[in-house]
Amino acid sequence: MNQNIINLYKIEFINKISQYDQKITKISNLKNDTFSAFLFDWNADEINKLLLPDIEEALSSATSEIENGSETISIILYQDKVHFYDDNGFTYQITTKDFKEIVIGWRDFLLTPPLNGNKV
Numbered sequence: 001m002n003q004n005i006i007n008l009y010k011i012e013f014i015n016k017i018s019q020y021d022q023k024i025t026k027i028s029n030l031k032n033d034t035f036s037a038f039l040f041d042w043n044a045d046e047i048n049k050l051l052l053p054d055i056e057e058a059l060s061s062a063t064s065e066i067e068n069g070s071e072t073i074s075i076i077l078y079q080d081k082v083h084f085y086d087d088n089g090f091t092y093q094i095t096t097k098d099f100k101e102i103v104i105g106w107r108d109f110l111l112t113p114p115l116n117g118n119k120v
Contacts, residue, residue, distance in 0.1 A: 001105035005098055009035075013109040017120055026116045028106055034073055034084045034091045039106045041070030043116075047107040055100045058082075 005011065010031040015024050028039040042051060051068060058064040058077035066077040074085040082099045084092040094102075110116060 001101050005101050009094075009098070009102065011102065011105070013106065015114060022120045024114045024116060024118050024120065026110055028109075030102075032084075032092045032094075034086055035094065035102075037086075038070050038073040038075065038084065039103070041072060042103075042106070044107045044110040047103060047110075051103060052100075052107075055096065055103065059096055059100070 001011070010029075012029040014027045014029065016027050017024060028036045030036045030039075054066045054068050054077055058066050058079055060079075062079050064077065064079055068075050068077060069085075072086065076083045076085075077096060077099075080096055082094050082096055083090060084094075114120070
């Protein structure tokens with residue numbers, strides 16, 4: 001992920017250590033809370049198998065309108081934009097290219113030691 005995207009979306013990926021059990025929880029902080037919540041619900045395997053193929057399909061078709069989502073956030077992928085929805089409706093929009101870069105960055109962070117759930 002390039003520095004321009006990191007700066008534009010105020011991206012920060014953090015390894016948070018629980019004081020209770022010393023386990024690592026990987027956290028995403030972005031300027032948009034809906035997007036942060038969306039990322040938090042995905043693991044690396046799900047991103048590879050379920051999300052990235054839909055992103056690629058959306059990018060390759062001008063007429064695409066692909067629905068996907070996490071437990072709490074739904075998205076619609078178009079060739080040029082991604083719309084985010086929560087229980088209250090539409091909340092956020094991002095370009096599909098930037099969305100893809102951030103999702104890949106999140107996946108790569110999840111695969112970087114220390115892994116999510118490991119003890120310190």
